[in-house]
Amino acid sequence: MTASHDRPSRSLLSVDELGTDGILRVLELADHMAEVNRRSNPKVPALRGKTVCSVFFEDSTRTRLSFETAAKRLSADTMTFSVSQSSLNKGESLRDTIDTISAMGVDAFVIRHASSGTPWQVDQWTTASVVNAGDGWHSHPTQGLLDAYTVRTSLGRTDRLDGLRIAIVGDIKHSRVARSTSAAFRLLGADVTLVAPRTLLPPVVEEPVTEDLDGVIEDLDVLYLLRMQNERMNEALVPSLREYTSRFGLTPERAARLAPQTLVMHPGPINRGVEIAVDPAELPGAVITQQVTNGIAVRMAVLFDLLGSGEPSTEGISR
Numbered sequence: 001m002t003a004s005h006d007r008p009s010r011s012l013l014s015v016d017e018l019g020t021d022g023i024l025r026v027l028e029l030a031d032h033m034a035e036v037n038r039r040s041n042p043k044v045p046a047l048r049g050k051t052v053c054s055v056f057f058e059d060s061t062r063t064r065l066s067f068e069t070a071a072k073r074l075s076a077d078t079m080t081f082s083v084s085q086s087s088l089n090k091g092e093s094l095r096d097t098i099d100t101i102s103a104m105g106v107d108a109f110v111i112r113h114a115s116s117g118t119p120w121q122v123d124q125w126t127t128a129s130v131v132n133a134g135d136g137w138h139s140h141p142t143q144g145l146l147d148a149y150t151v152r153t154s155l156g157r158t159d160r161l162d163g164l165r166i167a168i169v170g171d172i173k174h175s176r177v178a179r180s181t182s183a184a185f186r187l188l189g190a191d192v193t194l195v196a197p198r199t200l201l202p203p204v205v206e207e208p209v210t211e212d213l214d215g216v217i218e219d220l221d222v223l224y225l226l227r228m229q230n231e232r233m234n235e236a237l238v239p240s241l242r243e244y245t246s247r248f249g250l251t252p253e254r255a256a257r258l259a260p261q262t263l264v265m266h267p268g269p270i271n272r273g274v275e276i277a278v279d280p281a282e283l284p285g286a287v288i289t290q291q292v293t294n295g296i297a298v299r300m301a302v303l304f305d306l307l308g309s310g311e312p313s314t315e316g317i318s319r
């Protein structure tokens with residue numbers, strides 16, 4: 001069958017810019033990509049002739065590898081820009097670097113940078129699509145999308161997430177995941193509560209806030225634990241990691257109070273013994289591995305949404 005879809009924006013920079021309809025469009029596409037991924041040969045020619053370039057100025061395991069896998073499964077060519085081996089080290093500017101790569105004929109940049117706003121800046125410099133793979137503390141839209149997709153598929157939902165009770169726990173202040181994932185959940189109608197010490201909250205948040213994890217833990221559809229972003233802290237914002245875990249971590253005592261159907265999520269990488277002080281494999285509702293698996297289907301959907309205008313080929317994607 002032939003894929004057809006409303007033309008999205010040229011780039012994916014934030015969940016808020018995508019909006020509810022855009023999120024639902026990507027999640028629907030992700031269902032089709034997940035079907036491709038279940039095949040013995042998980043590859044379709046949808047983006048044959050397109051080139052996707054990864055430009056990561058910060059470390060990554062999941063996002064970088066899943067974007068590269070996603071591009072390859074759609075038959076796009078991939079380029080990986082290695083910051084440490086590039087002419088940036090000879091003083092070339094980011095603008096000249098983007099212009100240089102653009103001149104090679106790139107259809108999409110997948111960019112991660114420590115400075116908030118960099119993907120918006122790059123989007124001004126190139127006619128290629130730009131996908132924000134994480135900018136500073138600000139935004140990580142594909143994480144928000146894969147988290148929404150994981151909740152939807154894990155709970156057997158086919159539309160929005162209306163009425164779900166979700167707690168996002170931990171280092172909200174430094175977390176681009178918290179911003180994008182809470183936005184995705186909120187735009188899909190879920191009731192999101194932020195659980196954090198005041199020192200780990202930004203000055204302004206849209207969701208209700210509590211410091212009392214024990215007061216909400218028994219009534220949750222989703223418990224979303226964030227990584228303590230020690231690399232982004234230049235002062236001690238919690239008295240000690242041990243005290244943080246005792247108040248905000250998933251300890252064995254709290255795990256025993258979770259309803260069996262409560263989903264337990266974490267974007268990775270996990271600080272074991274800090275956010276999660278139990279073996280996630282022993283939690284009936286843990287979907288942390290599924291988040292990683294779903295990241296490929298969701299990133300395939302994002303790339304197809306941006307680059308797959310019906311040409312060169314949507315062959316092989318059932319709709």
Ligand code: CP
Nearest residue numbers: 060061062063267268
């Ligand atoms: N969740 C996430 O962005 O992981 P990586 O930093 O490994 O890409």
